[in-house]
Amino acid sequence: MPVKELDSAPLRTGLPLWQLLQRVVGPGILFASCAIGVSHLVQSTRAGALYGFDLALFIILANVLKFPFFEYGTRYACATGRSILWGYRQRGRWMLLLYLVLTGVSMFSVASAVTFVCAGLFGNLLGLAAAATPWVAGGILLVCVLLLAADKFSLLDGSLKILALVLLITTLTAFFALMWDWASGQLPERRLDLSNTDIFAAGSLPFIIALMGWMPTAVDLSAWNSIWTVEKIRQTGYHPTLKESLFDFNLGYWFSAGLALCFLSLGALVMWGSGTPLSDSSVGFAAQLISLYTAAIGDWIYYIIAIAAATVMFSTVITVLDGYSRALDETLLLLSPRFLRKRSGQRLYTPILLLVAGGSFMIISLLATGLAALVDFATILSFIIAPFIALINYRVILGKEVARAHQPGRGMRILSWLGIIFLSGFTLVYGYYLLVLA
Template structure:
C-alpha cells in the first residue's frame, strides 16, 4: 500500500515562529515610546511624587488607546496610511501635520542622540566628547537604516525590547523585595498643588508617546504588508501587545522611581545627561553594584532603539507628507533616505551649537505634543468613522464610548492647562 501524505497539525515551534514574525509595528511603536516617556518621565514621576501619578499614567494610556489603535484599523481597512487620510480630509490638515512633525522630528532626534551619547560615554573605553559620541551613534543608525531598512529595524526593536523588559522587571521585583528607601516621616509633594500641572502635562504629552506616533505605526504597518502577509487579527494582536506592554512598563518605571529614588535625599538632575546617569545608579543600587555597567549598556540599547526607530518612523512619515503635498508618487525610498539625512544633519547642528537649549526645546516639543494631542485624536476618530470599517476592524459601541471619554479627558485637561498657563 502506498503511503499517503496527509496534512498533520502545525508544529508548536512553527506557531511560535509565526507569532514572533507577526510582531512588527506594535513592537517598534513601543521601542520608540520608552526612551523619553518611560526612562525619563515615568521614573521622574515616581521619584518626585511616589505612587500618586500611577492612576494618571494608566488613565492617559487607556484614553489614548482608541486613537493609537486607529492606525491599525485604518491602514488594514483601507490600505492607506493615516497621513493619506489627513490629506483626503483636506490639505490644511496635512500642512499642520507636516509642520508639527518637522519640529518634533528634529528636536526628538537631537534629544535622543544626546541621551544615547551620554550613556555611551558611561561605559565606552574611549574618552570622546558628547557630540563625537552622538555622531558615531548617528552614523551607525543611518548605516543600518540605509542598508536594511524595515527588516533590520524590526529585528533590532524586538531584541532591545526583550532585554529592556527583562532588566526592568527584574529590578522592580528586587526593589519591591527591598522596600522603599524613603524614611517613614517623608512626605512627597502633592500632585494637587498647581505647580505640579507643568510636570503632569509634559508626562502626559509623551505617554505612551506623542499622538503622531500613531502615524508612524500606520506607515510601518503599510510597509510590513508589502513584505509579508498580515491579517487583521495578527496586526491587532501585535498592536495590543506593544501598546499594553508599554503602558505596564510605564508603571514599572514609576515603581522603580518611587521605591529607589523617592525620598532618598538625592537631588534629581534637571539635565538629560545627569538624570541618565542617575538612572543607571538606580538600577545598580537595586540589583547590585556588579550590574552597573551591564545596566548602562541596557539603558543605552533602550535609548538607541528609540533613536533609530524615531529617525526611521518620523522621517518616513515626513517624506510621505511631503510627497502628498507636492502630489508625487508615494513610497519613494530616495525621499525617505533624504529626509533622514537632512533631519539628522539639522539635529547634529543643534547638538553642536545649541546643546544648552536642548532641554528647553525638548520640553517645548513635549508641551506641543500635549496641546496637539486632542486635535489629532479627534482626526483619527473621524477617519475611523468615515472609513465604515467592518468585522474586527469596526468601531464597536464600547470602543466608541471609550473614544468619547478619551476626547472629553484630553480636551478637558487641555482646558485646565491653558487656564493654568495663560489665564491665572
C-alpha cells in the first residue's frame, strides 16, 4: 500500500484506551506467539536442564543484542507504510535475492522443527505413542493450511492473545512456586552462579549457538513484524504513531524474553542435576516439559498446562506458516518486473503455504525421534544467517525513504553495531569449531 494511502487514514485521537489497544496491539502479540515456541519450550528448558543457570547470560545477550534488528521491521513499516522487504528492493534486487536465498535455505527446517514439537505436545496430550508423531504433525499442518487459506490475518490477530495469556499465567505460577520452594530449602541445592566450567568446553559451543539462534527467534523473521504491522493498518484503517507501534512491538518482544528466562529456571530447578536424561522423542520431551509444571504446582495442573502448551505451540506453527507465506509472496512480487502493479489479496500466498507445509511434513515423516538434532540444526542455521539480515536491516532503516524522526537514535545505532559484531563473532567462532575442533 503506498505511503500516501496510509497517511490519509484517519488518525483518531481521544479514543478510549481499550479501543486504542484494539487498533494498535496485534503484530507484537503475533511476534510473541511465533517466538514462544521451540526457543522457549525446548531450547530454554534444555539449557536449564543441562547447565542449570549457567546459560542465562547468553539468553540475555541474545535478546538484547538482536533487539534492534527486529524493532527496525516495525519502525520501517510505521515510517513508510510498507514492509521492510520494500526497503530491501529499494537498495537493489541483489538484496532481495539474498533474502530469498537465505529464506529458502532455512524455511523448511524452521517450519518442520516447530511442527515437530507441536505434534509432540498434542501427542502427549492425547496419549499417543511417538510413532504417531508424523501423522499428528500432518493433521496440524492440514488444519493450519485450511484456517490460513480461509482467513489469513484476522484469525491470527483475534485468537492468539488468550492462548498467550494462559501460558503466561501458568508459567509464572510455576516459576514463582519453584523459586519459593528453592528459597525455603524444599528443593535440592541449585547453583545460581556462572561458575560451571562445562560451558567453556568446546563441546558446549554448538548448543550455545543453537540456544541463541532462536532467542527470541530467528533474525530473518524480522521482516514478518513489518508485514504484520502493515496488515494491521490495512485491517483497522488506523495508522498508529511510531510510539504506539513500538509499544506494541516492545510488549511482545520483552514478554517473550522474560518467559525464556522462566523456562530456563523451570529446567534448572527441576531437572538440572537430577540425572534424568532428556528424551529425544517429541512426545517424550513433551511429557517431561509438562512435568516441570506438575512438580511446581501439583498434578491438578496437568491438563491445563498440557492444553495451554499445545495450543500456544499450535499458534507458533500458524504464525510460522503465515509469516513465510506472506514474506515469500511479497518477495517474489517485488522481484517481478511488474511489482508496482496494483493487486488485491496475496496471489501467491496459498501456493507458497502449501509448499512450506508439504516440505515440512516430508521432513517430519522421516523422523520418529531426533528432536534435538532437528531443533539444533534449524536454530544453528538461523544463527549463521543472522549477521547478514542484521546488517541489511540496519542499512535499510537508515534509507532516505525513512524520515529522520523515524530513524533510530544514537543509542540504538551503537546497540546495532554491538549486535552485528556479536552475531558475526560467534558465527566465526562456530566456523572455527567446525573446521578445527569438531
